[in-house]
Amino acid sequence: MNLLVLLTIAAVLVVIQVGVTRWVNLNRLAWMAIWWAALWAAFSYGITPPLPQSIVVLFMAIITIALLAYLSADSEELAQARQTLVSFMVEKRYQVALIVVILTLPLLVALSVFSSLNQAPQPPASGRTIHPVPPASISFEGNTINLSTANNPYRELEHSDPEAFAAHVDNGRRVYFENCFYCHGDNMEGAGQFAHGYDPLPANFNDATTIAMLQESYLFWRIAKGAPGLPPESTPWSSAMPAWENFLTEEEIWDVILFLYEFTGFEPRAQGMPH
Amino acid sequence: MILRMLRLRTLVTGCLAIAALLFAADPAWGVPQVAEQEYRALPFISSRVLMWAVAELHLMFAAFVLAVPMFALVIEFIGYKTGDKRYDQLAYEFTKLLSVSFSFTATLGALLTFGLIVFYPTLAQYLVRIFSWTFLPYVLLFFLEAVFLYTYYYGWGKFSPRVHLFLGVMLNIVGTAIMFIANAWLTFMNTPAGVDELGNLTNLWEAINNYTWMPINIHRLIANVAFGGAIGAAYGAFKFLGAKTPEERAHYDWMGYVGIFVAICALLPLPFAGYWLGVEIYAYDQSLGITLMGGTFSWLFIIQAVLIGNLFLAANYYLWLSMGRIPGAERFRRFIKYLLAVITLCFIVWATPHSLVATVEEARAMGGSHHPILNVLGVMSAKNTAVNLLILTTYVSFLLYRRANKEATVSWAKTGNLVQFGIFAAVVIFVVFLGVYGYFVDAQTRIGLSQPQVLSVLFAMVSVTVIDIFLFRNAQSRGRVAWGKIPARSQYALFFLAITFTWLMGLMGYVRAGMRQHWHVYGVVRDTSVDAFTPTLGFAGMVVSAIVVVFFLLIAVVFFLSSLSGQKNWEPGQSKRWFKRRSETAATPLTQ
Structure with a gap:
């Protein structure tokens, strides 16, 4: 303000x-x-x-x-x-x-026309879609993952085996700081050391309108497929997010998702609750 | 004569539609011919646009035909209980609109069925295979509805009031049951259930009771009443503007008021029903949910927000203008600016998009695609809070209208007012608190917070109304309502409300069907036609607008035909007299 x-x-x-x-x-x-x-x-x-x-x-x-x-x-x-x-x-x-x-x-109208034509050329305003629509399923390491039904397989350990769950979160922490933190930052605010070079900026996970609104399978899709896997709708995306399926295993992706929620304190959106 | 012809046409088109369904349902007749071709095209217009228009028009007329008996019955019942003949007359006048509309509904329904069979034979065949068992009750109910509707209309004053009311009840039950069956078909296309991976039926009840069936049933039931009330009010406005005597003006002013009162009452819970539907869609499949609220269709929700904001504003505006015909209402005029301020603020929050249209420079200045302040307003916590406050504000406008010419005489009047104010204040604080709290909890809890918000608003409206009824029992009157003494612009507000309701129905109908994108039945039957793409938002907007224009042209025909019944019989020489009168009027000098 x-x-x-x-x-x-x-x-x-x-x-x-x-x-x-x-x-x-x-x-x-x-x-x-x-x-x-x-x-x-x-x-x-x-x-x-x-x-x-x-x-x-x-x-x-x-x-x-x-x-x-x-x-x-x-x-x-x-x-x-x-x-x-x-x-x-x-x-x-x-x-x-x-x-x-x-x-x-008429002078005001003329002034408005003059000032609009006197500006340096710039790309038109774009209505960027913040949450692109995921496909029904994706392929990962030769397997098909149904995004509507896929759950984080390690999420249930939170209650059944807290030690094993903590180990997965720790692994996720390692993955995050080895790969993601350069852009998304050490506080996950999307302000990592490379962030200033990007347009759009990396996502801010502390924002209540990003991962807090999404299911874990959605995050899996975004991390695994990155910018190359974005849908044709609302292009050009201009996102620099790599397709991490080329660098991380399935377990590492699920682990880093656990860590994102653990670090920010948000809960993932549950699947199929109402009805 | 015209009405009889329409009635005959209704039955004929109904029979043809049923025959078409049976034809398609029987594999021995339907399949060999249609299975060869998956789609058929039209020469000048895409078959998708044609079916889109026919389905939407059918839906609009069906909504009207289902809604009018609901409030006509209530109005008739009020007339029966109070003995006030005006209510009976008003209910009859609303019912007059039904006869022609029912014919249009049936004709469009038949056209829709034929169109599906001709242009989308494989899809039609699949739906018939899944739902064939629901067709028999549908057909029977359709005939029963025709019987009850025409008996209710033509039997006005011919039966005892109780028998006539019973006919009205039956008409409503049958109409609602028909809608529930049809809703099963269309909701199955969005959120299919009860089928295996190959799309074969495994459980009919699951196919009917799919994720969105009950939310759509409830949402449509309420929306139909709001829509029907608005169209009824528009009819009142149409007649008001053409009224020749003060009595006519008074009557149609009252009719418009009753119609819009019904519409506003139904409008108040409508956002909650819509929210429930959205939650169920998201729960069924996140892709559908994100398509709606975060993807391509999210821009249509911004348009929807603007339209709904305008609906609330126009409804309040009409109430404020209506206060001009009530002696004593001047006391409350000073509150209008505060009510308007709250409405405007809520409207702004309601319409703020989550995804912004921004130039590169603007985005850079914001530090990304989210604005730090607008971002807070772009999510459901803010929007639920805004819509709850909008509803409360509209209720306050109505409360002021209701009190306008009354002076409480009970000894506890001051305490009663204080309690009412306390309830409002407590509920507003509670709703805002929950809205803010929603930013600090997980998504599932946040979605759950909408329930206490809604319940607290409903509690406020019910409790304040109950107190108000007792508070103004034996109240001193400051004068009678001067029906008919209302500026003409109020009637245009009624037209605006009716058109906006219709446009909104068209838009959201498109959104509901369009979110399936390249699926006829989501995840089961893929759309492989040349039209298997999502049209641009501009094109969709134009099609919806064209449908609304056609609907109002047809509604104008309904208004015209309905008004014929009250006119004098034609007499020989009447035409000559009319032309003579016209030529005399034309020859009269303007200076006179």
Whole structure:
């Protein structure tokens, strides 16, 4: 959050509420315009890192609809707003202001066109799919693994044989720090020493919206097949994740998955529970 | 005459559809011809798009035909208990829409059956093989529904009220049973069960009671009522805008209000039913779940979120405008801005996507594909919290509307208000707490948290309503509701609600079927046709929009035909008089 910007916006609103309204009677239309501008400024400049333009447009569309609903929810206020607009357009005392508005609107459009064309070329915005859809099954070392039904074979040891389970987790730790930590980092935040060179950045496993939402078989697929195994949907993926099936055994992959959940404290999503 | 023709056509199309089913069901007749060709194509339009449109239109009319008897029966029952003839008249007016709609439903259903057999013979044959035993009860129930529907409609006022209500109950039971059977077929295609690895039937009951059967049954039951109420309200709005007398305006204003009241009541629990369905889909197969919520189709859920947010906003907007016709409502106008602020905030959270559309520069500035703040809003913990608060806010709007012209006279009025406020505050805090807590627990627990959230909101609505009923018993009235004195834009809000409901149904219907991607029956019967690809979101959006336009054109025909029954009989010379009147009106100078 950019507190300075947000506090400035709040201060301006307070000044208008307390100060300006003493001399000028602001009707609902004026308040709507003030709130619209304040929220636009807050979304555009009050949040760090900045929100993508697509999100600002979405939010402002919702706010515009809501403000219009508020304006027209009261017939008297709507009539007053309509009267204000009509007066502005027909009364002589507003003639100069009207000319200014008439000239400003196309100028703003021209400025917008100019600034959009004056930017350095850049690739278009992309709607990247965060969780690609896994196939029904994958082949691994000549065996077929059904991703809908596959479970981590060592997960059950957690209760039946805690020592053996701890050994698998330790093995997973070894695998992680020998192979994964360079990109995903020692705290699994996706900030390893190579991370800055990638786009997209490596996944942050501490984020509650990554491995915490997924089943272990999904992680197995992602680790085993890496970027080359991503589905054709939502391409190009540009991911640098290697296909670890070429370097790790099946047991090592399941072990490193155990370690990921053990380290982050998340539980994997269970399979087929409801019904 | 027209109605009779439609009734005859319904029976004929029904018989043809059944004959087609039997034809396809009998291997001695159907298989040799169809087995040679797996698919058939059309010259100008893909057979998939045609079947998509026919299935969706059939579904929309079926939803309407199933929903209207539900609330017509309730309205009729209220009329019977209170002795107020207006309710009986209103229920009859809603029922008038049924006759033509039932014919359209049957015709489209027959078209769907024929289309499946002609264009997708192998698939049709497979489904017939699995579900052949369900066809007989379906056919019998279909005939029974025709019998009960027409007896209910034509027998209005011809039977004793209790017998007529019984007919209405039977109509609803039979209609619901039909929907349950059809739901088994379509849910089997998404989450098949009761078949072996080769797709051979091993257990019919398991095939019927598959993962998504009951969630779809419940979801459709509720959604149908919401949809039917919205279309009924749109009919009221249509008649209101064309009303010529204050009495007509008052009546159709009331009709629109009742319709939208029904729709809002059903809308409130709908997100929960949808969430249950989503959980079951994910539980059946994570690929389906991720396709829906994390993959290609997740963008359609953003559109869905925007539409649902607009539905809630429009429903509240209508209630706020409706308060203008109630003396005493001015007291509550100051609350509107706070309600709107909560709705807008929840709407924003509800519509925030998990996967963002961002340029490379924006993504770099964010440090990856997730925004640290938006990321928190993009997951179900935030969305469940937002939708629960949206529902509570809409309920508060309704509560204010209900209280608008009432002044409590009971001695404990202040305490009652405080208790109601306390319940709201406690539930809001509880819902927000669970939403935040959801970020710190595992996925299974998080999914489970949605239940106490829902139950607490339901508890708040029920308990506050019960208190309100006692609180305003023998209340002092500030004046009668001035039905008909409502701005025309409120009626356009009703149209907006009906169109949005319909569009939403079309969109989510596509999502439900489309998530199978290149499977006819997921994991069992593969789609090997030329259409075995997922269309672009834009194309899907255009097809859904076109279907909605066609639906409303057909609904306009239903409205027109239904309104004919109240008009005067044609008399000789009427046409000449009409043309003469028209020419006189045209010749009248504008200055007069």
